[in-house]
Amino acid sequence: MSDGGHPMRGSVRIAVAVGYLGAAFCGSQVQPNVPTVQGTLQHALVQLTWAEPGRNSVTLSSRTDAGVDARMNIASFDLPERIWKRIGVRGVITALNDQTPVDVRVWAAEQVDAEFRTRNAATRTYLYRLQALEDWPLVSPSDLAEWCSIFVGEHDFTNFSRPQEHRSPVKRVIVCEPWLDASGGVLGFRIEADGFVWNQVRRLASALYEIAIGRRTLEEVRQGLIEPSIAADFGRCEPEWLTLWSIHHLETPALSAAAQVEVDLPLSADPPPRGRAYGLWAKRARGEQVMLHQTIWLAHLR
Numbered sequence: 001m002s003d004g005g006h007p008m009r010g011s012v013r014i015a016v017a018v019g020y021l022g023a024a025f026c027g028s029q030v031q032p033n034v035p036t037v038q039g040t041l042q043h044a045l046v047q048l049t050w051a052e053p054g055r056n057s058v059t060l061s062s063r064t065d066a067g068v069d070a071r072m073n074i075a076s077f078d079l080p081e082r083i084w085k086r087i088g089v090r091g092v093i094t095a096l097n098d099q100t101p102v103d104v105r106v107w108a109a110e111q112v113d114a115e116f117r118t119r120n121a122a123t124r125t126y127l128y129r130l131q132a133l134e135d136w137p138l139v140s141p142s143d144l145a146e147w148c149s150i151f152v153g154e155h156d157f158t159n160f161s162r163p164q165e166h167r168s169p170v171k172r173v174i175v176c177e178p179w180l181d182a183s184g185g186v187l188g189f190r191i192e193a194d195g196f197v198w199n200q201v202r203r204l205a206s207a208l209y210e211i212a213i214g215r216r217t218l219e220e221v222r223q224g225l226i227e228p229s230i231a232a233d234f235g236r237c238e239p240e241w242l243t244l245w246s247i248h249h250l251e252t253p254a255l256s257a258a259a260q261v262e263v264d265l266p267l268s269a270d271p272p273p274r275g276r277a278y279g280l281w282a283k284r285a286r287g288e289q290v291m292l293h294q295t296i297w298l299a300h301l302r
Contacts, residue, residue, distance in 0.1 A: 044099035067239030107300035110254035161197035185269025206235035
């Protein structure tokens with residue numbers, strides 16, 4: 001496995017940028033008898049005879065839950081050096097995409113150091129589309145910026161995560177700010193950190209949603225952050241509006257450079273309708289999410 005020591009003799013370690021639509025998978029990490037992103041990539045390697053059946057040959061930088069999209073995750077695996085020298089970056093990308101469903105696209109690749117550890121990323125960035133939540137009201141960018149600002153810095157996110165044994169809930173958030181459309185309307189928020197705990201972004205999204213609809217005050221949310229020993233439940237938002245947007249890994253400069261491509265995002269911050277019309281609107285909005293990723297993948301792969 002690529003995070004487990006040196007590549008085998010005659011092999012090199014390859015890192016790829018991979019995007020996927022989460023609705024097609026039961027999460028990113030391999031599980032028995034269900035479709036996962038890691039399992040799909042491993043199957044592709046086996047089909048290409050680049051890996052042996054039954055081995056966990058692929059490591060992902062970030063774990064995502066079922067339903068969560070990724071514009072950029074990083075996967076790594078070991079590849080026979082003779083194949084890498086023969087087909088190179090474009091060949092690896094094309095071969096993997098030929099063996100995976102269109103819900104998964106590899107869009108960049110590079111050779112990395114033999115000691116490369118996929119999970120040792122410097123930062124990860126997520127986007128959450130708050131505007132797609134039912135009953136989301138008109139919120140000004142300045143108000144949302146104020147609400148987001150309380151999460152910046154090092155905090156104990158016990159009240160905003162699902163506890164995990166042997167995992168510290170203390171994380172450092174570098175950026176938490178509004179995510180805006182081309183006209184300056186609020187789509188949601190962008191958050192960048194050196195690491196996240198389980199469900200953290202979806203629970204922060206729920207806290208922001210509850211402030212927006214008047215169910216919670218900013219001070220209540222702030223107290224939940226500064227008093228982690230006093231249990232508080234701010235809920236958890238749906239996974240389908242969450243996107244793992246980018247990963248910055250100090251050892252993958254080519255992937256980071258490729259991630260800088262700029263595209264016009266096909267999203268608008270119009271508030272959702274209320275009542276029965278919301279379901280149809282949400283279905284269309286979900287289609288916009290799919291188009292968002294497809295637009296970006298096409299920009300990378302042209």
